[in-house]
Amino acid sequence: MQQGLRAEIRAVVAAADFEARCDSWMRGFDPAFSRKIAEHGWIGMTWPVRNGGGGRSNEERLVVTEELLRAGAPVAAHWTADRQIGPSVLRHGTDDLREEFLPAIMRAEVVVCLGLSETEAGSDLAAVRTRAVQVEGGWEITGAKIWTTAAHVATHAYVLARTGPPESRHDGLTEFLVDIGTPGLSVRPIRDLVGDHHFNEMILESAFVPDRRVLGAVGNGWTQVTEQLAFERGGVERYLSTYPLLVAAAEAGRRSPDRAVTERIGALAARLVSLRRMSLELARAIDRGEAPTRLAAELKLLGTLFEKDVVEVARYAFDVCGAEPGDLALLDDGLITIPSGSIRGGASEIMRTVIARQEASA
Amino acid sequence: MFNDDLRAIADDVLAGSTEADTDTLWMSVVALDWPLVGVPESSGGAGGDLADALELAAAAGRNASPIPLWETGLAAWVLASSGLGLEVLQRGGVAVVAPDQQVRLESSATGLRVVARVPAVTWLRPAGGVVLVLPSAGRVVALGPGDLGPASFSTNVADEPVGDLVLDCTAEQVADLDPALLPAFEARRALLRSAAILGAVERCCSMTLDHVRDRHQFGKPLIALQAVAHGLADMTLERRRLTSAVQEGLDRGSLGTALAARAVAGSSAGTVARIAHQLHGAMGITREHQLHFVTRRLWAWTDQDVTTRYAEEAVGRLVLAGSGDDELWALSTDGR
Incomplete structure (x- = not known):
């Protein structure tokens, strides 16, 4: 499928200078x-096309994203904007907001970080306490976001804030797009378990946001963000984050054939066929204008389980078949990816709850 | 799922299969021509495509129907693909691939003498037919009930008949085996088995959902307990990934995608049976409860025709055959 498009992407990837790594989208x-x-x-x-976009299908986009992650290419700078903020602006934004953001995102000039989680609002996102208060010409936002990946390199922050009363839960939330240089907005690094810096804390102290930067309707944030999460959860990055490691494990199994390693690689390959099909179904559902929240939750959960097993099989394959230089570094790369996989974008427990609830009401 | 109209009708006809008299059940599916679905009408079949055959296999799994519905269709497909008539399958039958050491062929004045001993053939019955696929000899042989010698019959864990095929007869219906037929047969069989497993998985999910909604403990329905709800979610995840795997095997048909579906099916079968029983509690392990009709099938089918391990290894060999990740990527995305 899409052989021409694939060839084009592969040529770009081949010409670029980077080292394939796990979790390259983050x-x-x-x-x-x-x-x-x-x-x-x-x-x-x-x-x-009327919004300046490419007018192509999500099936084609699937080809692009999967070829990029297959190569372990460094795509983090545009990933979030392309995946969910652009589509959200397209669905809910005013014409002005679309004109301001969509062309800039398409030129890779916009790096967005996601201001969703807070210290008291993790899996329970409706507990968001960051407040936006209406002032002349816009809003003043005060609060603190956490686990904000790439805030230190972002140009813009997406911020989910409470515009309703403190106890309004799902009903009183609104989405904003904030310039990262806005006075009152500051970013503090949070090092991850190996000392890398991608997480941040983002503090907002009466940070002013003009009215035109409200994304969608005031108070409609919960509905909008739930849709956005279908885009966030339903992508190929939920099962291809450790793909470079899977390829290295397969290489080991090819160098030094072993029946049990062959079986394990085969079992993973079979699961990959199924995950990829789910991705395709998701892309088609989005092309039909649906927000397939359940399928996205299912893909995310099954995908992160797959990524975890890739690491285990690679460990086994390198032991039985021997490791080449670089293999063990890639294994470490995979290992440190695994704990976050089943948390970011919605913890597995939340996914299971979402799925069980929908099963019971089907 | 593969043919929604047929799904509804099939569930209607096959409902209550576990209590039905098997002869009556067989007559009713024969009256509908279902055992020959997926075989061209020009060859004496009922027409319809692989999607229809998969839908029937899933329905047979979902309803735990104790008849060789899709197995007969597969045997008929082999006969039709080899230019042979379907008469031997009037009471149902199976296709078996027999290795060299189990079969001896001798040309004689009266025809081809077949001497064979093939152990543990599922759905071998005194009244049924057998289609022998002989890769080394390059032959396909159709055998009717009258050709079968004395055999010992038993049952598997799902109560399906299993017999040792013992033969010494002169075969009248013999054809050359098209070399391309063997992988096509293996793929078709793997996909049909996966669909049957999917059907049984679906039934486990629906029975479990009903149970955890109806049954109250601690003053609330079981499903209100998060651990229970998450177990249910895990079952439906297996259903989802198996559905996707079979759909991919159907839409992008190849031996690789079919065996991938079969590998997923074998792994899902065990997980789903385990959780279904866990959530049903002690009631689920009684003879009286219906759950065992589907879970025993899942246990039996995990390693039937081919073992799940075999399917995993075969897929593994396939993806390790090329260089880099060429074959892995082609198998999973169709992107060469």
Whole structure:
């Protein structure tokens, strides 16, 4: 499928200078590479032509994203904007907001970080306490966001804030797009378990946001963010984060054939066929204008279980078949990816709850 | 799922299969021509495509129907693909691939003498037919009930008949085996078995959902307990990934995608049976409860036709055959 498009992407990937790594959509930050992707029209490629988008299908976008992650390419600089903020602006934004953001995202000039979680609002997102108060010409936002990946390199922050009364839960939330340089907005690093810096705390102290930067309707944030999460959860990054490691494990199994390793690689490959099919179904559902929240939750949960097993099989394969230089570093890369996989974008427990609830009401 | 109209009708006809008299049940599916679905009408079949055959296999699994419905269709497909008539399958039958050491062929003045001993053939019955696929000899042989010698019959854990095929007869219906037929047969069988497993998985999910909604403990329905709800979610996840795997095997048919579906099916079968029983509690392990009709099938089918391990290894060999991740990527995405 899409052999021409695939060939084009592979040529761009082959010409770029980077080292394949796990989790490249989160850890591989390279604005120059993202601009290259933008030049080929692969950011915002599914957005309507009348909005300056590429007017292509989500099935085609699937081909682009999977080829990029297959290569372990550094796509973090544009990933979030392309995946969920652009589509959200497209669905809910005013014409002004679309004109301001969509072309800039497509040129890879916008790096967005997601201000969702707070210290008291993790899995329970409706407990968000960051407040936005209406002032002349806009809003003043005060609060603290946490686990904000890439805030230190972002140009813009997406912020989910409470505009209703403190106890309004799902009903009183609103989405904003905030310039990262806004006075009153500051970013503090949080090092991850190996000392890498991608997480941040983002503090907002009466940070002013003009009215035109409200995304969608005031008070409609919960509905909008739930849809957005279908985009966030339903992508190929939920099962291809450890793909470079799977390939290395397969290479080991090829160098030094072993029946049990062959079986384990085969079992993973079979699961990959199924996950990829789910991705395709998701892309088609989005092309039909649906927000497939259940399928996205299922793909995320099954995908992160798969990624975890890739690491275990790779460990086994390197032991039985021997490791080449670089293999063990890649294994470590995979190992440190695994704990976050089943938390970010919605913890597995939340996914199971979402799925069980929908099963019971089906 | 593969053919929604047929699904509804099949569930209607096969409902209550576990209590039905098997002869009556067989007559009713024969009256509908279902055992020959997926075989061209020009060859004496009922027409319909692989999607229809998969839908029937899933329905047979979902309703735990104790008849060789899709097994007969598969045997008929082999006969039709080899240019042979379907007469031997009037009371149902199976196709078996027999290795060299189990079969001896001798040309004689009266025809081809077949001497064979093939152990543990599922759905071998005195009244049924057998289609022998002989890769080394390059032959396909159709055998009717009258050709079968004395055999010992038993049952598997799902109460399906299993017999040792013992033969010494002159075969009248013999054809050359098209070399391309063998992988196509293996793929078709793997996909049909996966669909049957999917059907049984679906039934486990629906029975478990009903149970955890109806049964109250601690003053509330079981499903209100998060651990229970998450067990249910895990079952439906297996259903989802198996559905996707079978759909991919159907839409992007190849030996690789079919065996991938079969590997997923074998792994899902065990998980689903385990959780279904756990959530049903002691009631689920009684003879009286219906759950065992589907879970015993899942246990039996995990390693039937081919073992799940075999399917995993075969997929593994396939993806390790190329260089880099060429074959792995082609198998999973169709992107060469």
